[in-house]
Amino acid sequence: MQWLWIIIGALITYSAVMYFMQRKMVKTLTEEEFRAGYRKAQLIDVREPDEYAAGHILGARNIPLTQLRMRMKELRKDQPIYLYCQSGLRSGRAAQMLYRKGYRDLYHLKGGFKTWAGKVKKK
Known part of the structure; x- marks a missing residue:
């Protein structure tokens, strides 16, 4: 039983540390803030191709x-990168990966694409 509490405590601690590191x-x-800056940045959708096409x-x-690991070289470090996914979780993970590789000007859309009310393109 004590093991279980140790594991739960470790998971809570890890989650808290990752949350604050991501921030x-x-x-x-x-x-509104995203819309104001994304045209002057690299706008990256980190969802899967079928989600993107929809x-x-x-x-x-x-x-x-x-x-992302294989295609990171497609992104420039000297320009801001605006990321989004469906809900905001994957774009947060993408930002962590990019940050570890030296990218610093990183932004992501709160709530993800599901909250986006702007122009949308479908394939």
């Missing part, structure tokens, strides 16, 4: 989180 690495933007923010490039 330091990536700035979460409201839709609808994405106009001007976004699709680099799925599952391919």
